[in-house]
Amino acid sequence: MAIGRTVAALSKKFRVGTGSVIGGRAALIVDPHLLAHLTRARDVVIVSATNGKTTTTRLLAAAIGADQPVISNWLGANMTPGLVAALGPSSAFATAVLEVDERWLPRVLQEIKVSHGDASPLRRGVVLLNLSRDQLDRTQEVRHLAEAWRKAFKENQPTFVVANADDPLVTYAALTANHVVWVSTGMQWTADASGCPACAGRISFSETNWSCSNCDLQRPTPSISLTDDGIYADQNYSISLPLPGRVNRMNATFAFAAARQFSIDATRVIHAMEEVEEVAGRYRTATFAGQTVRLLLAKNPAGWHEALNLLERPDTPAIIGINSRIADGHDPSWLWDVDFEQLKGRYVIATGERRHDLAVRLHYAEVEHAVVEHFADCVRIAGQHLESNDITIDIVSNYTAFQDQLAQLGGLV
């Protein structure tokens, strides 16, 4: 790891990156099985999904951290180089709570299984939140992903899987695991899950249930679920998170279920999650050019659906940033799957490298908007459309646009 640390320091110094990935890459060249070596003596929980990975990982690390030493890739570098970079400097025994890219999950799970060995009492947990479209040009088919997960669980049985019973793709994937804790947080986005993953049939949805009209795939009975004011697991535990919105209470429900697998007291788990105020810059509230702004991240239709529901009162302006770099996916045609019509009545500022794509989308949605290139101008123009200065301007952006804006607001602290 010494080599890795040197390269990471250089990377940071020359401002190539945050240093977390490049150090891991260098170290993996020296030792390709570094991940296995670094997980040999510790419990590992993997969090994977299309949406909510980073926040759930943060909440789960906080929850388990209330009881024992924890190490986590909390900056969101979620492929093997990022994982070894996070684990490298830590104690060899601290429990690892790892966000793992959904495509990398099978190989990461296999590495850890090999390093633990068959008879090991060490735990390998997996938390699966949801599967939907993300970056069409890279992750071609969510169904293939579900198949790959299935195979991975069959061949490398995790100690436990916490899985979303409301998501047919996740359910189908988790069914090959021996020990599954089914969690229910309600269906939010069904457009990617209407074809049955197990057969050529269709999934029919009701308010609280789903089943395939053709085969026997159906919603499993959950043992832990999100309620109006808390989390139900044999009894109701009320929870009040600083992180906004229903989506974060959903994330907390999954983190709760996973933390309970470590037999940590439910009340301690809840209190630890209630201490988390910001996740790698997400939900950051800051002052910029005399205005109060709040940063929200959304990466795909399901994420945008959640983010638009978090926006400030309906007459306030919003800034929306869209890029299409590799980390965002090169194809932003998903903009047309997002219900931007619900922004009607707001003044929206379209920014980011794909601001013209967004502008056309807003044009057809008949949302009043301006197209602005620079961040400072965005905030200034949004400020001119505010009724009073004590209102927060929401900024919603996809991944690299968010990173750019976060840097403008002082970066990670």
Add this chain to the structure above:
Amino acid sequence: MSVRIVSLFPDLLGTYGDGGNAVILAQRLRWRDIDCELLTVSADETVPDSADIYLLGGGEDGPQSAAAQRLNQQRSLHRAVENGATVFAVCAGMQILGESFPDMHGKTSPGLGLLDCQTLRVEKPRAVGELLTKAADISLAGRNVALGPLSGFENHAGRTRLGSAASPLAAVEIGEGNGDGYEGIVQGNVVATYLHGPVFARNPDFADAILSMTVGELSPIDDEESLLLRAVRIDAARRHELTPKPTLRQRLQWRKK
């Protein structure tokens, strides 16, 4: 007269934002005070055969086969085409309109036979990236239409071979298209393309050309933002903005060769 537009099976063929084409067509009619009904028909519903314009989008392999099967069983789309309705299909939607296409296991499955073409799986990488054509001069419902270059994003594994009854939309300038140097298909009232984006967002004249097949000549509307987007994307395609840069390893391998 109210123009009836049907968005077919967005639950099966809705992966690439192509539902936007329906929104765009409907909005362009409304802005011109032309009545229009937008019907969304999901896979468990009966497809009407009396609509004016049918739209099919892109989708994944499994749902693509399911959509073809349902349309072949119901045959309402076939009847609609016979009655002169316009069909506009994108990517997976285009593939199922042909004679045959490969299913998720690579097996040849029957298409709807509404286009004289077949789609094959080939030993070539998936075509992913900006797709830009040369000027498209096509004949639509007996009218000659000059559309200029068409701009969009393509993402498909199969390649499509056209028969003698079908014509391409245009020659390819940048990207893969059908796989033979040309992009898209037009055959009578059926028009199809590999262009996502959605295609009408970047090519407003193409949208109007499709509408004109039903409603005739259309008055101009404000397309400033669409035309700006179009110019920006054409420029990006020519600068190969989204083409992946070769990795260091690839470059070293080339040098060895």
